[in-house]
Amino acid sequence: MSLIELRGLTHIYSQGTPFEKTAIDGISLTIDAGQTVALIGHTGSGKSTLISHLNALLKPSGGTVLLDGQDIFASKASIRAARFRVGVVFQYPEYQLFEETVFADIAYGPKNLKLDEPEIDRRVREAAAFVGLDAGVFDRSPLELSGGQKRRAAIAGVLAMEPDVLVLDEPTAGLDPAGREDLLARLFRWHEIRGATILLVTHDMSIANRCERLVVMAEGKIVLDGAPEEVFAHDGQLLSIGLDLPAPAHIAKLLRERGLDLPAGIYTLDRLAEAILALRGKGAGPC
Amino acid sequence: MDPIIRINNISYTYPGSDKPALDGLTLDILPGTFTAVLGSNGSGKSTLAKHLNAILTPSAGKVYVDGMDTTDEGNLLAIRRRVGMVFQNPDNQIVANVVEDDVAFAPENLGVEPHEIRRRVDAALRQVGMYEFRMHAPHLLSGGQKQRVAIAGVLAMDPEVLVLDEPTAMLDPRGRREVLAAAESLCRERGITVVLITHHMDEAIRADRVLVLDKGRIALDGAPGEIFSQTAALEALRLTVPETTALITRLNAAGMRLPTTALTDEACAAAIMEALS
Known part of the structure; x- marks a missing residue:
């Protein structure tokens, strides 16, 4: 059974005023337990509005959100349950650190779950280790951490809730390439070990193409949904809605346009290199 | 040709820090060139950018803009007219309710004549491809459009140098393309000196020169082709190719x-x- 199901989800901001704006428009989507999904789309396409419904921060103007088949807005208890099961890390989460110590900040969620002290302690330590945050900083103020450490502490606070679904909005924005790589590797390892569902919101195609499924939004609707090779085959459509192809897919497109007979569905460097080397010596160039 | 920016062995340590953010950095930037500055988080990129128009002044060493010492407060206004800055977050840089008022803000403050303001605002908006949006409300624009309005606001001061500090970090791919194209055309067509600070290697490939900072110093300096052929050196500096x-x-x-x-x-x-x- 699907873990998350959106049925005809619509959200209209400032409904009934002259500023009325439909941010998401009748979206239906199911996500299975354990999937890794990238949600991509231009600024203002409705991505952030959509994810704010998954843990009941926004109430739909129309349609429903089901978690394990249950409407999350059915009761106060179901809303609370959704907040614990769906962990959302918003953009630049480091601005939301507020406790006196790093430990207290990461422990904030588990404390709200009314867990006992040893369990809170275990979860904080595990979450910090997962994101690569050294226990030596636990007693320091979050404000004393570097930018990268703050980002990790904020993500650890959500991991410590041990959610079934982890939603991250541009988790690597502003990080240097090594920091980006390290954080992504850690998040995917967390997914593998815990079997948790991951929904990554991004417009970085080199991040999106690591997920098994891509969901593309434009103007409040889902316009493409499939495996990366399927979605990236729609290159014209992606470019026209303001997105990009991953560089290997773009280079493959340019090579095809110049007459090279490359197979379809190439979007990683490995496959592109392999395909080019396979053509070498076959006299495959244009003649 | 004399450098438009001359940085002579500068160091800077933030108050309360025990580690210098810039540590004996020397650099000349020639007028009309496009320089990309790369480096890991904490390497000193943004601190360097803030020294280029005297938002920060060095703890040791000197920065000269068009020959003017940035530590001399008498030069401040003249330096800020020559070097304009655009930052990461487009929402923090907009002050007016109409696009053209926003672009006119700086020249109005500089006491420029009204007809000259009109001319500059129109020219600046055309230059970044935002003229047709001149009567729009800035907060309803996309991120890339807002950043181009911010660039137009700097252009209306008629600067010689445009410093962009991670201007695309919060933008979607189309917004990134728009902002980079605007910056490149200002350099190539109007001869404005552009300094682009970025975490994206692909944004640096069109520059004339790439600088890689590490621990507040210049670790690598060369044409993009020279810099990006050094895969191992870049990876050691937390970057990639x-x-x-x-x-x-x-x-x-x-x-x-x-x-x-x-x-x-x-x-x-x-x-x-x-x-x-």
Whole structure:
């Protein structure tokens, strides 16, 4: 059974005023337990509005959100349950650190779950280790951490809730390439070990193409949904809605346009290199 | 040619920090050039940018803008007119309710004549492709459009240098393309000196010169083709190479002979076609 199901989800901001704006428009989507999904789309396409419904921060103007088949807005208890099961890390989460110590900040969620002290302690330590945050900083103020450490502490606070679904909005924005790589590797390892569902919101195609499924939004609707090779085959459509192809897919497109007979569905460097080397010596160039 | 910016052995330590953010950095930037500055988080990129128009002044050493010492407060206004800055977050840089008022804000403050303001505002908005939006409300624009309005606001001061500190970090791919194209055309067509600070290697490939900072110093300095052929050195500095270079390195390791200077996707595709034919 699907873990998350959106049925005809619509959200209209400032409904009934002259500023009325439909941010998401009748979206239906199911996500299975354990999937890794990238949600991509231009600024203002409705991505952030959509994810704010998954843990009941926004109430739909129309349609429903089901978690394990249950409407999350059915009761106060179901809303609370959704907040614990769906962990959302918003953009630049480091601005939301507020406790006196790093430990207290990461422990904030588990404390709200009314867990006992040893369990809170275990979860904080595990979450910090997962994101690569050294226990030596636990007693320091979050404000004393570097930018990268703050980002990790904020993500650890959500991991410590041990959610079934982890939603991250541009988790690597502003990080240097090594920091980006390290954080992504850690998040995917967390997914593998815990079997948790991951929904990554991004417009970085080199991040999106690591997920098994891509969901593309434009103007409040889902316009493409499939495996990366399927979605990236729609290159014209992606470019026209303001997105990009991953560089290997773009280079493959340019090579095809110049007459090279490359197979379809190439979007990683490995496959592109392999395909080019396979053509070498076959006299495959244009003649 | 005299450098428009001359940085002579500067160091800077933030108050309360025990580690210098800039540590004996020396650099000349020639007028009309496009320089990209790369470096890991904490390498000193943004601190360097803030020294270019005297938002920060060095703890030791000197920065000269068009020959003027940035530590001399009498030069402040003249320096800020010559060097304009655009930052990461477009929402923090907009002050007015109408696009053209926003662009006119700085020249109005500088006491420029009204008809000259009109001319500059129109020219600046045309230059960044935002003229048709001149009567729009800035908060309803996309991120890339807001950043282009911010660039137009700097252009209306008629600067010689445009410093962009991670201007695309919060933008979607189309917004990134728009902002980079605007910055590049200002350099190539109007001769404005551009300094672009970025975490994206592919944004640096069109620059004339790439600087890589590490621990507050310049670790690498050269043309994009020279810098990006040094994969190991870049990785040691927490950076990477553009995907074109990664592909060419892979193909060359398998016996092909492609130039590592083919950095754009187009140049890379052309080089591969030539090698295969």
